[in-house]
Amino acid sequence: MSNPIKVLVTGAAGQIAYSLLYPIAKGDVFGKDQPIILVLLDIGPMMPVLDGVVMELQDCALPLLREVIPTDKEEVGFKDLDVAILVGSMPRRDGMERKDLLKANVAIFKAQGSALDKYAKKTVKVLVVGNPANTNCLIAAKSAPTIPKENFSCLTRLDHNRARSQVAMRCGLSADNVKNVIIWGNHSSTQYPDVHHCKVNIKGKDEAAFDVVKDDAWLKGDFISTVQLRGAAVIKARKLSSAMSAAKAICDHMRDIWTGTADGEFISMGVYSSGNSYGVPDDLIYSFPVTIKDKTWKIVDGLTINEFSRAKMDATASELVEEKDTSVEFLSA
Known part of the structure; x- marks a missing residue:
């Protein structure tokens, strides 16, 4: 050992x-x-x-x-x-x-x-x-x-897991058949759960989530709000926060850091923004799609971002900039 x-x-x-x-x-x-x-x-x-x-x-x-x-x-x-x-x-x-x-x-x-x-x-x-x-x-x-x-x-892995599970349930599949959902931005109600690059495994073949779900209105509407507001929904039901699922997400996050992500798969993590990836301002902790190897994360480059996604990614970035500006004032006080 x-x-x-x-x-x-x-x-x-x-x-x-x-x-x-x-x-x-x-x-x-x-x-x-x-x-x-x-x-x-x-x-x-x-x-x-x-x-x-x-x-x-x-x-x-x-x-x-x-x-x-x-x-x-x-x-x-x-x-x-x-x-x-x-x-x-x-x-x-x-x-x-x-x-x-x-x-x-x-x-x-x-x-x-x-x-x-x-x-x-x-x-x-x-x-x-x-x-x-x-x-x-x-x-x-x-x-x-x-x-x-x-x-x-x-930690944005809990949101990532929530998004993955919602797509899986909609398709009548187990969650391990869904990969490459993305949580962009802040762990708050402005986060953007994105399935434009998500793959669903149907009988051994990966297919685009939009093609499998066949309900664009749900994927661009109730799906997003369900993931964004899931923590509040759990508190309302349990009268306590989502401890079990948060602990599972922490384990998933740390295991991937320690052992790496699977080939062809990326996960969501809040990481330091530098180099203006996907137009996100520098000097924020922003949730991106990442791959991990040798305990080192790398933002997944080159994903196509449409206008719908761009607006939502910018909105959550704006909230993080505002939070940072407020906090830095307190930090230097």
Whole structure:
């Protein structure tokens, strides 16, 4: 077996982490022969809850789990990390304006970015889950100047999985028959779920999603709004956020970083925009279609963008520019 890798999960006493820690520790993410040291970071008042989580992980008797380190101290939580999964963030509360939410999270992710810069390995792979995920990721990356910005990404895989599943259900197929959906932009209600390059496998042959679904109005209407608003729909039904599906998406995202994407397939990730890919402004964390090899992502080039898609991609970029401008003011304050 190889040497253990050190994996941090923040917000570790929360419900997403509760669904996430077991598959990581079991080997479903980093491989069946990869030992794990789990570092669980949360705020002081949550430490008694975290003790219970540690007991459960111990009681699972998982052969790959070498050590569990619960802590509320940054110097312990961020030390020598190979992977950081930043789940914890300030949630939006009743009566809270988006600007207030951004201000609270700038403070959190500035501190965490600085801690990564100070204590983690320079090769650390950082996934930001806590919302607003794109802008929180940008703040963390800007606060860690000695770690390459390419090492930071934010989670849009949940939206990607939602889009894939919606197309599959519409076609009466399982989700593994659908590939190359795209989530463009922000993990918010402005995101653009795009199926213009999506392929559906029918009896062993890949066909264009528009040709298989045969309902352009649905693909350009209810499909998009269903994916955009799915998180709110889950909260309305469950009275809690989508923890199980978020944890699954985190696992998918990190597994693809670690082992790479399949040939002919791309997935969606919020990554650092530079070089004006697809006309997206530089210096944003924007969700693109990417392929991954040797733990390095690459934006899929050369996809045709029609006017319908262009308008939606620009709208979500505008929201991200506005979020960035507001957050950078707080960052420099």
